[in-house]
Amino acid sequence: xxxxxxxxxxxxxxxxxxxxxxxxxxxxxxxxxxxxxxxxxxxxxxxxxxxxxxxxxxxxxxxxxxxxxxxxxxxxxxxxxxxxxxxxxxxxxxxxxxxxxxxxxxxxxxxxxxxxxxxxxxxxxxxxxxxxxxxxxxxxxxxxxxxxxxxxxxxxxxxxxxxxxxxxxxxxxxxxxxxxxxxxxxxxxxxxxxxxxxxxxxxxxxxxxxxxxxxxxxxxxxxxxxxxxxxxxxxxxxxxxxxxxx
Amino acid sequence: xxxxxxxxxxxxxxxxxxxxxxxxxxxxxxxxxxxxxxxxxxxxxxxxxxxxxxxxxxxxxxxxxxxxxxxxxxxxxxxxxxxxxxxxxxxxxxxxxxxxxxxxxxxxxxxxxxxxxxxxxxxxxxxxxxxxxxxxxxxxxxxxxxxxxxxxxxxxxxxxxxxxxxxxxxxxxxxxxxxxxxxxxxxxxxxxxxxxxxxxxxxxxxxxxxxxxxxxxxxxxxxxxxxxxxxxxxxxxxxxxxxxxxxxxxxxxxxxxxxxxxxxxxxxxxxxxxxxxxxxxxxxxxxxxxxxxxxxxxxxxxxxxxx
Numbered sequence: 001x002x003x004x005x006x007x008x009x010x011x012x013x014x015x016x017x018x019x020x021x022x023x024x025x026x027x028x029x030x031x032x033x034x035x036x037x038x039x040x041x042x043x044x045x046x047x048x049x050x051x052x053x054x055x056x057x058x059x060x061x062x063x064x065x066x067x068x069x070x071x072x073x074x075x076x077x078x079x080x081x082x083x084x085x086x087x088x089x090x091x092x093x094x095x096x097x098x099x100x101x102x103x104x105x106x107x108x109x110x111x112x113x114x115x116x117x118x119x120x121x122x123x124x125x126x127x128x129x130x131x132x133x134x135x136x137x138x139x140x141x142x143x144x145x146x147x148x149x150x151x152x153x154x155x156x157x158x159x160x161x162x163x164x165x166x167x168x169x170x171x172x173x174x175x176x177x178x179x180x181x182x183x184x185x186x187x188x189x190x191x192x193x194x195x196x197x198x199x200x201x202x203x204x205x206x207x208x209x210x211x212x213x214x215x216x217x218x219x220x221x222x223x224x225x226x227x228x229x230x231x232x233x234x235x236x237x238x239x240x241x242x243x244x245x246x
Numbered sequence: 247x248x249x250x251x252x253x254x255x256x257x258x259x260x261x262x263x264x265x266x267x268x269x270x271x272x273x274x275x276x277x278x279x280x281x282x283x284x285x286x287x288x289x290x291x292x293x294x295x296x297x298x299x300x301x302x303x304x305x306x307x308x309x310x311x312x313x314x315x316x317x318x319x320x321x322x323x324x325x326x327x328x329x330x331x332x333x334x335x336x337x338x339x340x341x342x343x344x345x346x347x348x349x350x351x352x353x354x355x356x357x358x359x360x361x362x363x364x365x366x367x368x369x370x371x372x373x374x375x376x377x378x379x380x381x382x383x384x385x386x387x388x389x390x391x392x393x394x395x396x397x398x399x400x401x402x403x404x405x406x407x408x409x410x411x412x413x414x415x416x417x418x419x420x421x422x423x424x425x426x427x428x429x430x431x432x433x434x435x436x437x438x439x440x441x442x443x444x445x446x447x448x449x450x451x452x453x454x455x456x457x458x459x460x461x462x463x464x465x466x467x468x469x470x471x472x473x474x475x476x477x478x479x480x481x482x483x484x485x486x487x488x489x490x491x492x493x494x495x496x497x498x499x500x501x502x503x504x505x506x507x508x509x510x511x512x513x514x515x516x517x518x519x520x521x522x523x524x525x526x527x528x529x530x531x532x533x534x535x536x537x538x539x540x541x542x543x544x545x546x547x548x549x550x551x552x553x
Contacts (some may be wrong), residue, residue, distance in 0.1 A: 003354035006360075007351060009357065010348045010349070010352040013347070013348050014340065018337075018348075022340070022380055080334070080335045081331040081332075081334040081335065082337065084301050084334070085328075085330065085349065085396075087300070087301055087324075088324055088327050088328070088329035088406070089324055089328070089349075089352050089353050089400075090321070090324055090352075090354050091352045091353070096352075244300060244320070245296075245301060245303070246262070246303050
């Protein structure tokens with residue numbers, strides 16, 4: 001086992017495995033929000049938007065993982081001073097945050113597992129389309145993790161961090177057109193949806209799965225927006241974060 | 247390159263809000279045994295510990311540990327040090343063994359080795375019966391011991407503990423002192439405390455900080471010598487005394503306390519014995535030294551919330 005894999009494993013154990021083992025209710029917790037919205041959309045649309053809602057559940061899960069990272073980094077840093085113990089060790093900031101980000105995926109694995117099974121059963125796509133959607137979801141995760149990392153460097157209050165986390169998750173993954181197509185939003189309000197990074201991811205994923213028709217140039221623009229946002233959030237996080245405080 | 251030495255030259259720290267936490271700190275001590283920093287709340291103990299343990303940048307000045315600069319050689323130093331911050335806590339959803347294992351993984355150990363070392367360290371601090379219980383249900387003393395086990399397991403030879411015994415009951419505190427004394431036999435322990443008895447009992451060297459300034463540093467003997475008076479006599483007030491070199495104070499308990507030199511204590515003892523007066527004769531304590539250096543008792547309630 002290399003030094004890097006040991007250091008990544010430490011973050012995964014602390015922020016996911018041990019916590020899930022101590023509190024099994026967490027296994028249901030991460031599952032409940034995406035599945036609740038999925039079931040709601042399924043009933044309201046009489047089953048017509050099931051595929052869109054499954055994609056929405058996946059986007060929400062990936063997005064909220066990044067937001068959990070924000071709250072967890074803040075929690076471990078401010079409440080237990082764990083980050084300081086790690087700073088004064090051979091682990092660097094990149095490895096620490098990468099390990100914590102992977103831990104969030106592990107933490108959300110029950111929800112992802114259920115959604116992947118539903119996707120395989122109810123979203124008829126080719127391997128190529130499935131791979132493209134997986135890449136889009138990973139980009140969404142990267143963007144969300146970068147945003148979470150940037151926010152965690154700003155907030156030093158755990159209550160505020162959890163509040164932020166809930167607020168942004170609700171705004172960007174339930175109110176935004178993630179569980180339903182953008183075209184359902186009346187034109188004057190549609191511009192507001194473009195303020196959410198999840199709008200671009202959802203439109204791309206829905207188009208790739210064949211649920212909506214979007215011109216290629218718009219799809220390319222959406223991909224560029226998601227990549228750019230990830231880069232901007234990551235830059236802010238790296239600029240703001242101080243491994244050794246000033 | 248000077249090895250086996252911690253050295254600070256004109257170290258200062260001014261926070262972004264303008265508060266000067268450290269002012270022109272300079273000292274040199276060997277990297278062995280226990281070094282305890284004492285001071286009231288807001289004296290600068292935590293700031294100095296954070297600067298020396300590479301957690302916080304100084305505003306000016308320079309510090310080295312075994313010749314390694316805390317700014318330029320931080321990566322090398324971090325591979326040799328283990329730190330438990332002032333408000334460092336065990337993670338409640340983990341057991342002591344899990345917590346130590348994770349910490350050792352962050353230090354780059356293989357999982358199998360980390361597990362083995364974690365179990366050994368937990369046994370060493372005497373909490374093996376609770377090794378696999380989650381930290382949330384452990385007592386305050388056991389949680390502190392788990393953190394000490396963590397630094398023991400790390401194998402680091404530079405250990406920084408910021409107020410390790412705060413909040414512990416007297417028995418747990420004494421247990422901890424035993425552990426810290428054991429650790430310091432083959433490692434350097436840099437700690438802060440506001441328990442003067444703790445510093446006096448386990449520290450090889452003591453630094454007194456107040457208002458961000460280092461007022462004194464040395465072994466207990468050095469500190470006593472710096473006072474020029476090494477003994478304290480206590481006896482009922484009203485006893486006639488010959489002229490002597492030293493200070494005299496009358497307490498509210500009706501007892502007179504005299505701090506004096508070796509010769510003074512010898513002469514006064516003879517007078518008190520001859521007059522049949524009961525008295526006590528003790529070496530000057532750290533509390534006496536602190537009071538005279540700082541001008542206030544360590545628990546005088548006019549410090550600030552955070553160092």
